[in-house]
Amino acid sequence: MGLTGLDIFKQLPKTNCGDCGVPTCLAFAMKLAQKQASLDQCPHVSEEAKGALDGASAPPIKLITIGTGERKLEIGNETVLFRHEETFYHPTGIAVEVDAGLPEEELAARLEAVGGVSFERVGQTLRLDAVALRGEGDGFVKAAQVAGEKSAVPLILMNEDPEVMGKALEGCAEKKPLIYAATAENVEAMAALAKQHGCPLAIRGDDLSSLAELSEKAQGAGATDLVLDSGARAPAQVLANETAIRRAALRKRFRPLGFPTITFARGEDAQEKLQQAACYIAKYAGMLVLKEAEAWELLTLFTVRQNIYTDPQKPIQVEEGIYEIGSPNEDSPVLVTTNFSLTYFTVEGDVEASRVPAWAVVVDTEGTSVLTAWAAEKFTAEIIAEKVKAFDVGSKVKHRKLIIPGHVAVLSGKLEDELSLEWKVIVGPRESSGIPSFLRTAWPGEG
């Protein structure tokens, strides 16, 4: 989407002075286009040209940072409409609301609880990304100060009175909270606060036209880091707006909407609210704010986000090693498989379904499935034998029998040789779905 060398050349002085270190302006333009040079190297470029070139080379959706430190949140800078085209880069930030009106002790406890939410899944730690503090007046100002001190995660300050927001920011601006929100009524004052404190600013329109207008006003008043709320709350309308904003930014490079978005899942019924939230994660939300969320809701949404934001080019992998499925003992079967997460979890599920506890020897095949790994020589007799020794599988079981996937039956003789004939190799089912009947019927005869 960047400019071509010729587009850039048109904006340069065309004097071929060489002051930039490159002999000609055209050659310099080519280097700029390839991002091998920076415009600052040209001392003669006009301010006007600089503005045009900087603008054009900026990403179509600006990267916005909320908060500071280790748990700061980065959203935006997405490059595609569909994950298969490349990948989605910055996972939707998930926030829960906290009532600023809570007594201080309760508030501190809530903040700690939100910061502490954490699930492990497929080797990733899944956590909440922000606290959205909502309230009025002096109570809000006080709570913002407490949250600034105590919250482990970035803050969203939700209050639309610029005077209250100004006071609240005095107590926590150095934590770079997201200010929510500038509207047609308060945009000048809110944008001035964002500028003064260097904080990102959310703007809320009534529709996309008014949102674009607000964006220009806020930027005109010096707020450069924006987060967009189209104002829609009905799910179909949110979906339409999220899609339109993403398309306008990427396909038309429509600058006023070239920012990440913020969405709100609302509703009486937690399960129905969850469906809205899943939609917004799949369809482009930079941030998702939940009024409240139980563990089961968060586990579900974190998993949706993990799936949608998985790089299609880089499959999720499990760490190699020996895994317990159920509570295996020294007589339990040992199954060998690869570390492609989907392969491993399918095997794990099917072993669980069999109700026969087992050991799984997971070989690092760089996240490829059994047949692919075998074809790429990442799942060979030598490699499997080496892992059986490295993981000290022999110390886990009394028997000496290894079950390998049916698809690599061809490895069995070589694998027995590699293991100095100490282990007997048993060929298991070709598909994981055959594991339950294999473990229930074939294994007992072997075990």
Place this chain on the structure above:
Amino acid sequence: MSFEMPVEKWTAAANTVTIGATAAEGGTRTSVVTVGGDTSLPFLHFEGAMPNRPVIAMEVLDVAPAEWATPMEEAVGDVSGDAAAWARKCVEEFGADMISVRLVGAHPDEQDRSAEECAQTVKSVLEAVGVPLIIWGCGQAEKDNEVMPRCSEVTAGENCLLGTAKEDNYKTITAACMADGHKLLAEAPLDINIQKQVNILVSEMGLELSRIVMYQATGGLGYGMEYAYSIMERTRLAALSGDRMLSMPMLALVGSECWKAKEARTGEDTAPEWGPVSERGVAWEATTATCFLHAGTHILVMWHPRAVSIVRKTIDSLMSQEA
């Protein structure tokens, strides 16, 4: 400033397929289901039409799983030993648009039920409900080639959706479908090129493209959901761009995939940090279904009545054009 919605100019639509036949049409169904016909990406009403809402089929098995997750046991445990009673409950109490019958008991490793037994099961379900049927074999090629023609025969004229035709086993079922006036479910393992190939193979046998529904394999949330999601999204884009061999409506098997997941099954005694399993399992299934709706699925095959009701409401709200 006036902002103009960026509309994609698609050149084609997904195929429209009707399943089920009423008495007037030579069958005995009291309702039929029509899916497809979309001229936009899912639920983007500013861009095109979605003339038919996605539908929910509820699945019944001829042999219930050995161990239900607790929420499933509570929902259908009383009827899951009898496919006809189970199907009736799904339609009468849970409002299923269709019933999907899967003949897992035919598998040689399960109960190795005969073609005749399977046909009787299908017949009993057909008589128990008035909605259209989807009928699946057990997945083992040789056995399905015995079972499915018989099931096709006993439902002749009912315009069922029969599954599945695969790249290496499509002839028998396609012939049965053509002979008995059914629709065909064409299956491929998360692979668009194979899907296209299956569609071409069955159409070369003489089956009209308008009689095909695609099943591209499903991963549950957390277990490969994203693969199925992207395959379906790509397929829908191909349909809208005019690829005739990928324009058929799509089906996803949500229930069976989701209720395998440990997040849906594990009791709160073992995983207290995950919250109550009564909500978790339903959330897992409903949310997987919702993600697939946004990828372009037309027929969701589901298990739990609460998940079904939540997804139905979700479809209502996404079909609504009110701001």
